[in-house]
Amino acid sequence: MTGSSPAEMPFLEHLEELRWRLFKIALALAIGIGVSFVLIFSKQIDVVAILSEPIRPFLKGPMIVTAPGDLFDIAMDAAITLGLIAASPVIAWQIWGFLSPALYKHEKKVVIPALVGAAVLFLLGMLLAFKYVVPVTLAFFFSFQSEAAVVMPTVDRFIGLIISMCLAFGAIFELPVVIALLSALGIVQPEYLSKFRRHAAVGCLIAAAVITPGSDPTSLLLLTIPLYGLYEVSITVSKLIVRRRERSLAAEAA
Template identity: 75%
Template sequence: MAGSTPGEMPFLEHLEELRWRLFKCAVAIAIGVIGAFSLLYTKRIDIVGILAQPIQPYLRQPLMVTHVGDLFDIVMNASITLGVIAASPVVVWQVWGFLSPALYGHEKKVVIPALVAAALLFLAGMALAFEYVLPVTLAFYASFESESVNTMQTVDGYMSFVTAMCLAFGAIFELPVVIALLSALGIVQPEYLSRFRRHAVVGCLIAAALITPGSDPTSLLLLTIPLYMLYEASITVSRFIARRRERRLAVEVA
């Protein structure tokens, strides 16, 4: 029994460290959610009014509430989202503090820029969806309305549509980061990506059609272009990382 103690202590210490870091993450998220809820509940930030701006030109009457808890659910979901975003620096710092001792020097140089790029690209994707794609999509759907039909838009349905579209664009904009990490690990090669450019064009077109179903050809094309630009950016990033990886391996061999 005594001989097993030294081998068990580091593992137990790691568990204790993980427990405290998770606790700090939970506290940071709780503070962020409470702070965001206080701002939204007191109407200092009208989250419903902000998210409803793109659809306002196409409404014949205000957004409808069909359940007594709809507005609370929206405010609560927005509070959780904003709280997690506000607490993300603390969460990332705690995760980094736990994982960094196990990483090599060149791996640390890749992880930090990847985390920053992932956050910026995710926000850029959400901004593009909210500022451009969402208004274009709403205009397309509104073109099918008829005077003989009384169209009523509900708050929960519209907010779910906005959230799904923004999150989808944020996730798609993570493509360069994913490719960069796979290239750093040697799983993906830039030559492989370059060989499938034609397939990427078709894939981007299909992805654009799935994200904005029913869009007109012009909107579909304007959405496909930034998606393909992300693919080209991924190839450039992959080439840069592959060259650095080859130089590092050459130095290690020498």
């Protein structure tokens, strides 16, 4: 464009780069969701069988379906979720490629470990929920079962419960990453976090009681310990980041 000013060209180039990166993200999502749906539709991945594992010990028969389209909806939701997981490396790489030129060197050193840590902690939180929290919660609910009534869970409601609890735990396990980013930006100080250790312990206990209502004291304690452990990890990470940030600022001032 001959009539464009030098200030306009970089902006137009950024728009063009953003357009191509969004196109690559959309393409990765389409491929991931499409492949996942084919695998589910061809019975290579039995989503209902996998997600119903925690409830099987409590059932006297199979779960029921109340609407013909429920299984299709579950298959689509699972395909979208698996597609997002499969395409997440491409999505993260494209976002990083677009934002990294605008970041300082010390900021890049913080963002990359934060992204990796966020992914790992999110998966660990979901795994803990699926393998431990959901079975404990179901054991509590089924303890009220009577011989006069047969519990017959519907597939859509049960799988909705599974997904919501797994996502909730995955989000809770992001606490160290959030604290790390806030510490890197200078918003949170480790001394402030250390001061409220007792409050955090009570908060973790309350959160564990809310997530697993009516669980026995042993189960409640076993769930509170990792939640509070995440808070202690957050304090340690905050200290390390603040020290590195102070050294970087001192070096830049010198």
